[in-house]
Amino acid sequence: MTNEKNSAFTLDVRENGVAVVTMDVPGESMNTLRAEFADEINHVLDQIEGNKNIKGVVLISGKASSFVAGADIGMLDKCTTAEEAEQLSLQGQATMQRIENMPVTWVAAINGPALGGGLELAMCCHYRVCTDSDKTVMGLPEVQLGLLPGSGGTQRLPRLIGLQAGMQAMLTGKQFRPKQAKKAGIVDEVVPHSVLLDVAIEFALKRKPAPRQPKLNLVGKLLERTPFGRQVLFKQARKQTLSKTRGNYPAPERILDVLEAGAISLAKGYKTEAKYFGELVMTPESRQLRNIFFATTEMKKEHGVDGVEPAKVAKAAVLGGGLMGGGIAYVTAKAGIPARIKDIRAEGIANAMKYSFDLLMPRVKRRIMSKALMQKQMALLTGSTDYAGFKNTDIVVEAVFEDLKLKQQMVADIESQCAETTIFASNTSSIPIGQIAAQAARPENVIGLHYFSPVDKMPLAEVIAHSGTSDQTISTTVAFARRQGKTPIVVKDGAGFYVNRILAPYMNEAACILLAGEPIEHIDKSLLNFGFPVGPMKLLDEVGIDVGSKISPILVADLGERFTAPDAFDKLLQDDRKGKKNKSGLYDYNGKKPGKAVDESVYTLLGISPRQQLSDDQIAERCVLLMLNEAAMCLDEGVIRNARDGDIGAIFGIGFPPFLGGPFRYMDSLGIDHVVARLNYYAGVLGDKFKPAEVLVKMAAEKATFY
Numbered sequence: 143m144t145n146e147k148n149s150a151f152t153l154d155v156r157e158n159g160v161a162v163v164t165m166d167v168p169g170e171s172m173n174t175l176r177a178e179f180a181d182e183i184n185h186v187l188d189q190i191e192g193n194k195n196i197k198g199v200v201l202i203s204g205k206a207s208s209f210v211a212g213a214d215i216g217m218l219d220k221c222t223t224a225e226e227a228e229q230l231s232l233q234g235q236a237t238m239q240r241i242e243n244m245p246v247t248w249v250a251a252i253n254g255p256a257l258g259g260g261l262e263l264a265m266c267c268h269y270r271v272c273t274d275s276d277k278t279v280m281g282l283p284e285v286q287l288g289l290l291p292g293s294g295g296t297q298r299l300p301r302l303i304g305l306q307a308g309m310q311a312m313l314t315g316k317q318f319r320p321k322q323a324k325k326a327g328i329v330d331e332v333v334p335h336s337v338l339l340d341v342a343i344e345f346a347l348k349r350k351p352a353p354r355q356p357k358l359n360l361v362g363k364l365l366e367r368t369p370f371g372r373q374v375l376f377k378q379a380r381k382q383t384l385s386k387t388r389g390n391y392p393a394p395e396r397i398l399d400v401l402e403a404g405a406i407s408l409a410k411g412y413k414t415e416a417k418y419f420g421e422l423v424m425t426p427e428s429r430q431l432r433n434i435f436f437a438t439t440e441m442k443k444e445h446g447v448d449g450v451e452p453a454k455v456a457k458a459a460v461l462g463g464g465l466m467g468g469g470i471a472y473v474t475a476k477a478g479i480p481a482r483i484k485d486i487r488a489e490g491i492a493n494a495m496k497y498s499f500d501l502l503m504p505r506v507k508r509r510i511m512s513k514a515l516m517q518k519q520m521a522l523l524t525g526s527t528d529y530a531g532f533k534n535t536d537i538v539v540e541a542v543f544e545d546l547k548l549k550q551q552m553v554a555d556i557e558s559q560c561a562e563t564t565i566f567a568s569n570t571s572s573i574p575i576g577q578i579a580a581q582a583a584r585p586e587n588v589i590g591l592h593y594f595s596p597v598d599k600m601p602l603a604e605v606i607a608h609s610g611t612s613d614q615t616i617s618t619t620v621a622f623a624r625r626q627g628k629t630p631i632v633v634k635d636g637a638g639f640y641v642n643r644i645l646a647p648y649m650n651e652a653a654c655i656l657l658a659g660e661p662i663e664h665i666d667k668s669l670l671n672f673g674f675p676v677g678p679m680k681l682l683d684e685v686g687i688d689v690g691s692k693i694s695p696i697l698v699a700d701l702g703e704r705f706t707a708p709d710a711f712d713k714l715l716q717d718d719r720k721g722k723k724n725k726s727g728l729y730d731y732n733g734k735k736p737g738k739a740v741d742e743s744v745y746t747l748l749g750i751s752p753r754q755q756l757s758d759d760q761i762a763e764r765c766v767l768l769m770l771n772e773a774a775m776c777l778d779e780g781v782i783r784n785a786r787d788g789d790i791g792a793i794f795g796i797g798f799p800p801f802l803g804g805p806f807r808y809m810d811s812l813g814i815d816h817v818v819a820r821l822n823y824y825a826g827v828l829g830d831k832f833k834p835a836e837v838l839v840k841m842a843a844e845k846a847t848f849y
């Protein structure tokens with residue numbers, strides 16, 4: 143065995159002629175690919191080429207549960223020119239082409255994540271064997287970083303699984319589970335971890351596979367293997383991509399360019415891949431997306447309170463079997479934590495359980511999940527219309543109606559029915575936690591844990607500590623939310639906490655613009671083009687016009703008149719328009735395409751003759767500026783601990799455009815002086831609600847930035 147001191151690679155030539163190359167980057171929990179490894183890996187390749195006894199090679203990771211997590215994103219972040227980044231790509235391509243062209247058979251033995259450059263490394267091998275571990279995933283997620291696969295992946299994946307499948311995988315960053323990867327043709331075998339190396343060694347002793355084409359049906363062959371078919375395919379793909387990105391994300395378009403080049407010639411494909419990889423590394427969009435990766439990775443290591451270890455949560459309970467309760471129970475059981483659901487009606491419990499069933503059954507049918515695993519997760523859900531089984535719960539999450547008295551009663555019930563250490567976490571979206579805890583015997587155990595709907599999809603959770611919440615409660619709740627797969631941010635108690643507080647002025651301004659006569663679809667299109675996943679008018683229908691109207695008075699009482707909602711909301715509610723939930727809102731939910739067309743009768747109800755008067759940019763600027771201003775006030779008042787939490791909270795909570803990095807990074811990119819100037823302009827035209835936050839005025843004067 144040869145292993146240069148501190149080398150990332152060791153070479154062990156077995157008696158049977160199989161060389162095992164183990165990648166184990168010293169001191170790192172994950173293997174990543176770095177330019178500095180080039181000499182090391184080429185030295186290993188030289189040794190293999192120089193040893194005629196070697197009949198085959200297995201490439202395996204020395205990490206317990208990960209293969210290779212891709213190129214080192216920190217390395218990419220340090221690039222200062224597109225040419226520098228392009229060289230990294232060309233270097234990666236060359237190394238992988240060298241492996242692919244070696245006379246001996248190479249086998250990638252994958253356990254755990256093989257992502258980005260990690261999958262590219264596996265694809266230059268001649269066979270791939272992976273484990274059936276829950277941690278084993280394969281994919282090319284570069285697009286989520288504003289990049290494209292830069293070490294040959296754009297050319298190898300389509301040749302392995304087909305152009306359409308490869309295109310889809312790269313445009314979405316899809317992660318393949320072991321069985322999916324086998325079915326798609328990414329791996330040749332899926333085995334238990336205990337025999338991974340043995341099976342890989344068997345493959346290494348085989349001859350290289352004959353050149354193979356992915357299996358395609360007739361339509362697939364016509365689309366992928368004829369020039370005319372590819373022309374149709376790429377035209378459709380570009381149209382779909384632009385309809386999703388609205389031109390805000392360059393990477394998907396470059397991926398299609400590279401795929402189209404590669405369909406003509408492999409050499410052209412590699413050349414174009416390196417060129418565009420280099421350019422994308424330097425785009426502001428990719429920089430912002432990489433910042434999100436660094437922020438969320440850093441947050442994974444935080445407990446919410448420095449130096450306070452979380453208590454163990456062995457069992458949880460959920461009060462309320464509605465939409466939120468069902469979602470909370472789902473993510474709890476998915477984390478492997480038993481969840482007891484209490485509702486006043488048995489139907490409520492059944493409804494909560496059905497939430498999980500409806501999410502899991504399709505996965506079983508698509509063979510993404512085994513029936514046994516589904517049954518195991520469902521078995522963690524139990525229910526009761528009383529407090530039986532609550533005695534040994536460590537945390538109870540309350541998700542009942544937004545009624546203060548009811549929530550205070552829930553606190554009293556839990557304090558009498560559960561252990562003295564049991565945490566009471568309220569999923570309230572707006573009621574100050576201090577008020578909910580006002581009559582608690584153990585207020586130190588009371589905390590807010592605010593999820594966003596749909597709970598199984600939205601990654602953010604706000605952890606709201608009132609003045610009496612103990613550090614232990616905070617730390618345990620943060621850890622619990624993280625086990626549920628959430629990205630928790632700890633926010634200070636107060637009406638609307640952080641996310642709903644910055645959302646309210648944004649939504650109110652959209653309503654004002656509507657009342658001034660701007661068409662609903664134009665308002666939504668403007669904010670969609672800005673980069674939000676849904677327009678404010680559609681969001682109002684989705685969340686519920688009644689919910690929005692309940693939050694406003696709470697915000698006005700706690701934070702001031704600037705949160706007063708336009709009377710449009712009252713007029714809509716008087717007409718029983720709650721939105722999507724009762725199929726009557728700003729959009730028409732009764733036609734053939736529910737929610738697609740505006741319900742024109744709204745204009746009559748509001749006394750409006752819709753006419754486009756403002757530009758997209760004017761609409762977006764007015765709504766977004768108020769969100770930015772409120773975010774700055776939240777930071778200044780300590781509602782959020784830092785700009786990073788504010789950015790991640792806005793992106794993960796309300797879909798603030800990720801390519802802009804979040805409110806604070808966006809203000810930095812605009813320039814604080816520009817933000818203040820525009821706020822002052824609108825304050826002069828539209829009133830004090832646009833008055834710039836004092837903190838922004840001060841920062842502008844000092845030419846300060848948030849980062």
Ligand SMILES: C[C@@H](O)CC(=O)SCCNC(=O)CCNC(=O)[C@H](O)C(C)(C)COP(=O)(O)OP(=O)(O)OC[C@H]1O[C@@H](n2cnc3c(N)ncnc32)[C@H](O)[C@@H]1OP(=O)(O)O
Pocket residue numbers: 171172174211212213214215216234255257258259260262283284287289290291292293295439440442
């Ligand atoms: C050549 C081209 O194709 C370009 C590329 O390959 S771009 C990179 C593509 N790869 C990715 O986008 C994967 C990014 N990583 C992840 O998604 C996750 O880390 C994971 C799913 C691999 C593992 O998740 P988890 O188990 O939660 O572990 P952490 O996220 O906490 O990560 C553990 C530590 O590894 C560091 N790390 C992970 N991936 C990378 C990477 N690509 N570059 C640099 N560092 C990476 C992460 O920062 C953690 O480090 P720490 O020191 O423990 O904080």
